[in-house]
Amino acid sequence: MKLLNQSIKYLSVSIFLIVTVWSAIFYFNMLDEIHDSIDDGLENYKQLIIKRTEDDSTILQKTDYEEGNYTLHQIAPDEALSMRDYFTDTLLYMQNENDLEPVRMLTTAFRHDGDYYQLTVFNSTVEEDDLIEDLLYSIIWLYLILVVSIVLINNVVLQRLWKPFYTLLGDLKTFRLDKESPALEVKSQTKEFMELESAVNSLISNARETYSNQKKFTENASHELQTPLAVITAKLELLLERESLQSESAETVGQILQTIQRLTRLNKSLLLLTKIENRQFSENKSITINHVIDQAIADLEDFASFRGVEISVEKSADLSLQMDESLASILVSNLLRNAIFHNIPGGKVWVEVGKNSIQIRNTGKDKALDASRIFDRFQKETTDNSSTGLGLAIVQAICKLYGFEILYRFDGQHCFKVNFQY
Template identity: 75%
Template sequence: MKLLNQSIKYLSVSIFLIVTIWSAIFYINMLDEIHDSIDDGLDNYKLLIIKRTEKDERVFEKKDFEEGNFTIHKIDEKEALGMRDYFTDTLLYMQNEDDLEPVRMLTSAFKHGEDYYRLTVFNSTVEEDDLIEDLFYSIIWLYIILVASIVLINNVVLQRLWKPFYLLLGDLKAFRIDKESPIPVVKGDTKEFKELELAVNSLIIHARETYANQKKFTENASHELQTPLAIISNKLELMLERESLDHENAEIVGQILQTIQRLTRLNKSLLLLTKIENKQFSENAEISINRVVAQSVEDLKEFADYREVKISVDNSSEIQVKMDENLASILVGNLIRNAIFHNIEGGNVTIILVENSLIIRNTGNSLPLDSEKVFTRFHKETKKSNSTGLGLAIVHAICKLYTFQIVYSFDGEHCFEVKMG
């Protein structure tokens, strides 16, 4: 989840809880105030009725609610002394009304002369209930509008606040260390983003220096090592052509020449691997893997015939990928060469192109390879001295460069599958 979305989420949850609690407290307080107002009115009405009893004896004739908003009943002293004023909410039939209506009722006791009476006073709460209902829905709408408004405002504010960060992040994603791209700059005066800009720029400058040194070393090594190796090879070949060498010395010189040739291949492979990992190949174009496979099979035909290995190609699908043409040839060529080199006499190599996947199967050792080490540099399953142990490591590096997935499996035959899409 994006940092912006996380900030909005935490703020929204916090605001939701705060506003929810505030709304509940506000509603309860308003409800309590309305009830207090009704109760105060009933208390005043009670006092007025008691006061009327002192002047008008007819008040004691109110025995039911059909004649007014109160009733008076005579009670004994014990019941009166044990009674305390209490309020209740109930429903009553009102005059000129056919339906029950909500009322709030006060029950009290008072003494008149030597007698005790129970006084029941009520007040209709229809209007108050309507007010409470309107208040409830008003709070709900206010709650929704308030939460939505705060979340929306926070979203806009946070987007504006984090905009420099996301612009910097976009510049970093598009930044290429091997290109003369300008160093990303943070727009704005936010202190933390300025510190982030300084830290990122410091890392970029250091990485560029390291990359330039590695590139320079690679280029120098390519020239400075290959040249003397070529000279040594030429001189050794000249020595072998001389008739003055006896058989034993000629055999020793031949072994040295083979070692020099292996060292040359090893040097080229290491330099190639370094260039791939440094992403020094950027001439990408639409490449037909089918065409690359056909070319590689043609180039390795003599090697396969020498090893008595039969190659078959199944072009079930046409595979087009965008990558460097030289790396595509190296990727396919190394896999096919590996399948031929580690095969058995009279064995088979099957190449299948299907649904953006290149599958190369070959006969060979009856035991599976170590899937955790098969793509490791200098890892060898055999003791053959001609192998540099870098072929599959180069294949793996190319796949990693183009985010391809390469998988090894064994089902009686060794299988390498490169998933390109």
């Protein structure tokens, strides 16, 4: 959920609560004030009527409301003496509305010429349900207008205020650790964004430092390992050239040398993998995959014919890509070598070049490989320990680097497909 919508969600809920509470309080206050003013009017009316009875005693006979909003009844003295003025809310039939309408009624007693009378005066009052209804509508309107204006204001203000943030976010999305780029900049005087800017930049410079240390470590580790390997290889090769060496010992030395060479290959593969994953290949240029495939097949054909594997190529398109030349060749030759190596004598390898993909199919074991694990490091299918178990991991790393898709499926043949654009 966007920040904008989040704030609107919280604001609209809290405004709803505030407006509800406020309208309840407002309603009761208003009702109180209305009653107050009606009561004052009734009090005044009462005094006017009592005063009139002194001049015009005929009204003492007015026992019905009719045209005047009051009645007079003679009552017993003790009843009158015990009576206090009191207000009641009640309903009376109204001619104009043709219905019972709420009224406020004052009942009081007074003495006139030794007789006691009860006076009831009324005034029509507000219809509470009407009032509530009116109030409800106006509050709903108020609420809607508030929310709409908050949405609008929020939209404008937040978008303006948060613009530096979104710009920074965009910069961060395209940011690549291995590419030199100037420090990120937030064009804002807002304190929080300025802090964010400095935090992001210090994070970046830390990450850059770690990255370059890691790169250096990889290179140094390579140096440290390559040199002893070079020493051992050179010494063993020299030792094997010695005439005085007994043939039995020579065989042992030969075996050691082969093991060392496997170690050398393993080290090279690991280094390559680390370098790909560290994105240390950025020499992109236009590569024609068809040529890369031809070259790889030329390099591997002797290996294939030794294993009795036939390679056939079908090129239905000229496939050109922007990528590092050596990685393109590693990608193709690793897949091809894999297809030859994990084959059966007299088997076949089919290479198909499409518009946006290459597909390498091969005969082999009559059982699907575990597609979720074949690209893992050191996931060996064979017990042959001369395999490094890194070939497909390197393929996957290259695909990941360039955003290619690598797929494996089994339909009687093992099929690896690289989609270059997907």
